[in-house]
Amino acid sequence: MSEFILKARDLNKFYTQRSGRFGFGTTQVKALDNVSLELRHASTLAVVGESGSGKSTLARCLLQLQTLDSGSVFFQGRDLADLPSSELRRQRRHLQMIFQDPFASLNPRMKVGEIVEEGLLIHDLGHKDERYEKALKMLERVGLSESDMKKYPHEFSGGQRQRIGIARALVLSPKVVVCDEPVSALDVSIQAQILLLLKELQHEMSLSYIFISHDLRVVRHIADEIAVMHQGRIVETGSIHEVYESPKQEYTQNLLKAIPGQKRQVA
Amino acid sequence: MTELLKIEELTVAPANASDRKLVNMVSFSIKPGRTTCVVGESGSGKSLTALSVMGLLSKQLVRTHGRVLFQGKDLASLSPEEMRKIRGRQIGMIFQEPMTSLNPVLTIGFQIGEPLTEHLGYKGNELKTMVGELLEQVGIPAHRANSYPDELSGGQRQRVMIAMSIACKPLMLIADEPTTALDVTVQSQILNLLDGLKASMNMGMLLITHDFGVVSDVADDVVVMFRGNVVEAGPVAEVLNNPQHPYTKALLDCVPDVAGLKPLKPIDYAWLNESKVPA
Numbered sequence: 277m278s279e280f281i282l283k284a285r286d287l288n289k290f291y292t293q294r295s296g297r298f299g300f301g302t303t304q305v306k307a308l309d310n311v312s313l314e315l316r317h318a319s320t321l322a323v324v325g326e327s328g329s330g331k332s333t334l335a336r337c338l339l340q341l342q343t344l345d346s347g348s349v350f351f352q353g354r355d356l357a358d359l360p361s362s363e364l365r366r367q368r369r370h371l372q373m374i375f376q377d378p379f380a381s382l383n384p385r386m387k388v389g390e391i392v393e394e395g396l397l398i399h400d401l402g403h404k405d406e407r408y409e410k411a412l413k414m415l416e417r418v419g420l421s422e423s424d425m426k427k428y429p430h431e432f433s434g435g436q437r438q439r440i441g442i443a444r445a446l447v448l449s450p451k452v453v454v455c456d457e458p459v460s461a462l463d464v465s466i467q468a469q470i471l472l473l474l475k476e477l478q479h480e481m482s483l484s485y486i487f488i489s490h491d492l493r494v495v496r497h498i499a500d501e502i503a504v505m506h507q508g509r510i511v512e513t514g515s516i517h518e519v520y521e522s523p524k525q526e527y528t529q530n531l532l533k534a535i536p537g538q539k540r541q542v543a
Numbered sequence: 544m545t546e547l548l549k550i551e552e553l554t555v556a557p558a559n560a561s562d563r564k565l566v567n568m569v570s571f572s573i574k575p576g577r578t579t580c581v582v583g584e585s586g587s588g589k590s591l592t593a594l595s596v597m598g599l600l601s602k603q604l605v606r607t608h609g610r611v612l613f614q615g616k617d618l619a620s621l622s623p624e625e626m627r628k629i630r631g632r633q634i635g636m637i638f639q640e641p642m643t644s645l646n647p648v649l650t651i652g653f654q655i656g657e658p659l660t661e662h663l664g665y666k667g668n669e670l671k672t673m674v675g676e677l678l679e680q681v682g683i684p685a686h687r688a689n690s691y692p693d694e695l696s697g698g699q700r701q702r703v704m705i706a707m708s709i710a711c712k713p714l715m716l717i718a719d720e721p722t723t724a725l726d727v728t729v730q731s732q733i734l735n736l737l738d739g740l741k742a743s744m745n746m747g748m749l750l751i752t753h754d755f756g757v758v759s760d761v762a763d764d765v766v767v768m769f770r771g772n773v774v775e776a777g778p779v780a781e782v783l784n785n786p787q788h789p790y791t792k793a794l795l796d797c798v799p800d801v802a803g804l805k806p807l808k809p810i811d812y813a814w815l816n817e818s819k820v821p822a
Contacts, residue, residue: 326726327697463584463753465810468797472807490726493756496803520803534731535801537756 281484282315282338282452287347289333307333309508311347315452318478320485322495322516324531325505331488334505335456338486339371340364351452369399372445376457378437382429388415388440389425395448414447415440418473435466439473446477454486459494471498492535496520504528546572547614547715547747548596554608555591555600561607566591567771568609571764573715578741578748580758580779583768584794589751592768593717596749597636598626614714632662635708637701639720644704645692651703652678652688658710677706681736698729702736709740715747716740722757734761755798759783767791790815 289308295301307330315321325331336342338349340356348355351371356364375381382391392411396402402410412422418439429437438458445453455474459467475498478485489495495502495516502519504512504527512525523529555566566588573579581589594600596611598618611618613629621629630636638644646654656674659665665673675685681702692700701721708716718737722730738761741748752758758765762779767788775788786792793815796808 326728464755465584465794465797468799468807469809471799472809491799492727493799493801496801497799497807516803520801530728532801534727535756536727536730536734536754537759538801539760 279316280314281317281352282486283350284311284313284334284338285348285350287311287334287337287349288345289330289337289342290345306330306508308337308344308347311505311508311510313503313510313513315484315486316501318482318484319500320478320487320498322487322489322499322502323505324489324492324495324502326490326531328507329505330508331490331505332456335373335454335486335488339368339373339454341373366399369395369401369448370451372448372450372453374438374441374445374453374455374458377461378434378441379461381441382437382444384429386428387425388420388427388429388432391429391440392425392443392447395444399448401448411443411447414443417477418443418446433466434462435469438462438466438470442470442473442477446481446483449481450483452484452486454488456488457490458487460489460491467494474498492532493537504531545574546612547575548573548749549612549615550592550596550609551612552609553592553595553611554606555588555595555604556607558603558605561605564607565604565771566595569768569771569773570609571766571773571776573747573749575714575747576741576745577763578738578750578761579764579766580750580752580762581766581768582752582755582758582794584753586770587768588771589768590719593719593749593751596717597630597634628662631658631708631713632711633714635711635713635716637704637708637716637718637721639723642697642700642724645700647692650689650691651695652690655688655703655706655710658707662711673710677710678703680709680740681706682732698725698733701725701729701733705733705736705740709744709746712744713746715749717749717751719751720753721750723753730757731760737761755783755795767794769794 287308288310291305291307292302293305295303311334313321323331323334337344348357351367359367389411392415393407396407396410412425415424420439432440459470462470471494477483487499499516501515503510506527512519512523512528519528523532549572551570553566553569554564556564569592571579581592583589595606652674655677656670659670659673674688678685678688683699683702722733725733734757740746750761759779765779765782766776767774769790775782775786775791782791786795793810797810799807
């Protein structure tokens with residue numbers, strides 16, 4: 277197996293926007309502009325950037341949740357766009373996503389047990405009892421209990437919901453998990469819990485993460501490599517150490533300088 | 544008298560359950576030209592404290608105990624009209640959501656000018672000049688006065704909010720998570736702007752935040768809140784470098800540092816409960 281589990285080459289994605297006085301004109305917004313990246317097996321690649329930099333579009337395009345205008349995404353050496361739709365659906369269990377907003381990404385009308393089991397059901401993995409067992413084990417792993425399976429999402433706090441979101445994604449034993457701002461809606465103490473949980477699960481299940489974030493302090497703690505996005509382009513990539521210690525691009529330097537908490541030296 | 548604002552034993556509870564204290568015996572004060580940061584997790588009561596100072600609590604909540612003194616005057620003893628004169632005139636406010644706290648059908652120039660007309664009676668060309676100056680002061684070209692909020696970015700809208708709140712040169716500014724919804728680079732610009740205005744106008748500032756990075760950059764004094772109680776308060780360097788309370792220590796331990804050297808340590812709430820924190 278190649279060292280890289282996921283590769284993206286020359287991704288382009290345009291959005292058409294209405295413009296002009298009465299919205300009759302159109303302009304093209306480049307959400308992704310020749311974006312290429314490589315994700316090493318069992319490592320974490322952080323994609324950072326400010327709002328509007330295209331990082332969420334990248335997340336969705338990598339998972340084929342949005343169509344690309346050009347470019348290809350290779351998962352374990354196979355171009356996802358070339359796969360027949362039935363095969364792509366089969367591959368999706370290996371490509372999962374953890375969303376930002378734990379309040380919006382869980383179906384309010386489904387019980388937590390059903391939410392976590394649903395992926396297993398769709399991918400036809402195991403019988404009823406096996407599915408239940410798997411979902412239970414996963415939920416227990418992320419810190420919830422059997423009695424929680426009968427509850428609805430609104431009965432949980434933000435941090436607990438994010439745990440449910442993680443269980444939902446990981447119950448399928450995926451290979452690549454795209455985390456789109458998984459901790460930005462959480463308090464710092466809960467954020468630390470979730471980050472540690474994600475790290476532990478990465479080791480246990482040898483997961484490869486694409487970690488989308490705007491918070492450079494969080495990224496420093498979780499990622500091995502980093503790609504900095506600005507206006508749809510990746511302006512700088514490298515190992516976490518390289519980029520934080522000696523950023524080459526002015527944009528990255530400014531971004532690092534803007535992290536709060538650096539004006540005064542606090543032990 | 545050096546304190547601009549003095550909060551004494553402030554206690555807030557739901558009207559129908561007065562023993563469920565959401566803010567419990569909170570006391571601290573704000574001095575002119577100094578920034579006090581109230582920091583805490585969600586549900587710690589930090590926003591309620593700010594709203595209570597302004598007399599903007601929702602009807603379901605009541606202040607059951609304590610006083611808020613502004614320049615020595617008890618704000619609760621004022622009539623609604625007198626309170627309105629203080630609000631916006633002497634105490635400015637900035638809210639978290641720059642997207643929702645501006646009126647979408649009025650130009651930003653009109654909205655910035657409104658407190659000037661209301662409190663100080665400015666009109667016509669004079670008003671227009673004042674609004675232009677305020678916009679320039681927060682880094683927006685004066686000709687943008689005719690723009691509507693939807694034509695501005697999030698950072699610009701927050702600047703408009705700041706221009707509105709400092710229009711009448713208030714003695715004090717209350718800012719509730721003013722940069723939480725913004726990108727880091729914009730956040731640092733806004734914080735620098737607030738810091739500069741505070742210094743040039745000798746304003747006292749009450750800044751509510753959950754971000755210790757922000758605290759260490761702009762605060763002079765810090766108040767740490769946990770479950771409605773103040774667990775620790777003091778000058779910023781003391782609290783951050785030498786926290787005394789176990790909750791403050793725990794909270795600081797779970798903040799990721801820029802250097803990435805410190806291991807993350809989530810708060811052990813069970814332990815906090817057992818050790819009967821807060822006392």
